[in-house]
Amino acid sequence: AQRVTQPEKLLSVFKGAPVELKCNYSYSGSPELFWYVQYSRQRLQLLLRHISRESIKGFTADLNKGETSFHLKKPFAQEEDSAMYYCALFYRQLTFGSGTQLTVLP
Amino acid sequence: GAVVSQHPSRVICKSGTSVKIECRSLDFQATTMFWYRQFPKQSLMLMATSNEGSKATYEQGVEKDKFLINHASLTLSTLTVTSAHPEDSSFYICSATGQLTSGANVLTFGAGSRLTVL
Secondary structure, rough: OOOOOOOOOOOEEEEEOOOOEEEEEOOOOOEEEEEEEEEOOOOEEEEEEOOOOOEEEEHHHHHHHOOOOOOOEEEEOOOHOOOOEEEEEOOOOEEEEEOOOEEEEO | OOOEEOOOOOEEEEEOOOOEEEEEEOOOOEEEEEEEOOOOOOOEEEEEEOOOOOOOEEOOOOOOOOOEEEEEOEEEEEEEEOOOOOHEEEEEEEEEEEEOOOOOOEEEEOOOOOOOEO
């Protein structure tokens, strides 16, 4: 069975500080991994996917198959980054982690 | 492109009544739609997967007679919570996957529907 774990429910950092949101997965095949973000009072939206190897809003995430991780990183957090972040794995269906509420303090 | 509209955004109903939630793909044909449920401070849990024109596939533990899903067209899926009870109060989110005219595959979420059963 596929599983996604986000160990931190809450994460607070100061503006300008680096931020890392952790995501670990368990899946025996070659996973397709995503990060979704939900800003306050807005819908869930795709932030990035590992196969694109792109950087959205300064965020990057590298798939580490050895550690089965897909941590989300940003070198300098901004207040507008405050949101709920979900890591997700796709194989026939999308399985979500429990989410991490990121708060960027001024 | 790739917009999913979900309606209503909020609904309050009395215990024992039925509530219908609509999920529409506005600018693409959704070959598959997914329905999720989110309890407070918890993750999104997949309830069912529906393909246009066929019966929905429900996840284990989800009562198909209680949560009726219809996917009659490539742009519309509905979730009906029948004989709702307070424990059905939750946030329901749909998502749709399909292909844009450009050929790009998309997976997009609706804004969600907050159901409160009194």
